[in-house]
Amino acid sequence: MSEVKLAADIRSEFGKGAARRVRREHKVPGVLYGHGSDPIHITLPGHELLLALRTPNVLISLDIEGKNELAIPKSVQRDPLRGSIEHVDLLLVKLGEKVNVDIPVHTEGELAPGAYLVEHVLNALPVEAEATHIPESVTVSIAGLEAGDSILAKDVPLPSGTTLAVEDDTVVLQVLAAQAEEPSAEGEGEGEEAAEA
Structure with missing residues (x-):
């Protein structure tokens, strides 16, 4: 730090x-x-x-x-x-004092093949750390994750001397399936009316 x-x-x-x-x-x-x-x-x-x-x-x-x-x-x-x-x-x-801070969460790796999105439920993870040894960030691997997978706070690797300041089962990020845009019902109706005219 x-x-x-x-x-x-x-x-x-x-x-x-x-x-x-x-x-x-x-x-x-x-x-x-x-x-x-x-x-x-x-x-x-x-x-x-x-x-x-x-x-x-x-x-x-x-x-x-x-x-x-x-x-x-x-x-x-x-x-x-x-x-x-x-x-x-x-x-x-003070030196050796513990403080509660939020540290940024970064990701590394490639998701499983297919169109998926990573949603950061928490952009920063609340932790308790020594004031003079606060980590600048934490990195989470998303390699091979598929739609529906999630990473919990307890899954995030923390540096020595740093502990979670949230519940272990708090969702940090989750993988979503990409949504394909569907044509609107209004657009279809207008096309049928035009054809009839």
Whole structure:
């Protein structure tokens, strides 16, 4: 798991106007919370944060005015049009501490011959892992699966030290038969009427 170092400044101004001023400086307002401590309002460098958040569940080493803290992203608000980060909530973590996170599920392999579709019931799998050893993703083999087959949470291979945070029999993905489009009944009726005319 990758660790990214970011410098953060403590923020003393709040509200929409203050947040806009922070963003104009190419920074992102955020809140750091956890371990029963009072939330710390911070600003983070916008570009570096954007790059860091490309990795799911990235571990962020924060330098807050000379004090080091470890955190993982919990909530990211983005501008719906530009995709830029508007605000971020970070959760304080410690070495060896277990946290609940959702990790992306990827597939590999080819389905059995025939036209089938793979439906991801869960795009991300809820797991419990050490904060400093969160897997970036899990990979599931769909080789040879046929329509009607499914993969359950207990079938997903997890790295050492990572456990499921959902029921074992939760469906993660299932294989569906491809549906052939049938001509609509209306279309058939219109054709018959035209023939009669």
